[in-house]
Amino acid sequence: MANLKFEIIEKIGTISEGAKGWKKELNLMSWNDRDPKYDLRDWDQDNEKMGKGITLSKDELIQLKELLNGMDL
Template sequence: MAEFKYEIVEEIAQVSESAKGWTKELNLISWNDRSPKYDLREWSPDHEKMGKGITLSKEELISLREVLNKLDL
């Protein structure tokens, strides 16, 4: 498995927490020394392990916000 680097540049929001202490978070993350992107995924309490997630550019996040704002929730 290829190694990769990540740096959480900004912790934006915690969306939820599981019974085991893992948290679903929206963060700004730099992957492999690249420009930071918005990232939504589950993290272990120490941020050493992570679950699958999605990474979005600023433009994609804005587009997603517009879609979510139109939903009748």
């Protein structure tokens, strides 16, 4: 597996925490020195190991926010 370079530019918030200390976080991240995007995934306690997640552009995050605001929760 190729090395993956990442940098957490801004920690926006934690959505949940699992029993083993992994946290589902929303962060602004740069992957492989590219422009930052919003990223939602599980992280270990030291932000060194990660689970599968989803990366969104600002426009995609705005659209997701609109969808969520329209839901009756």
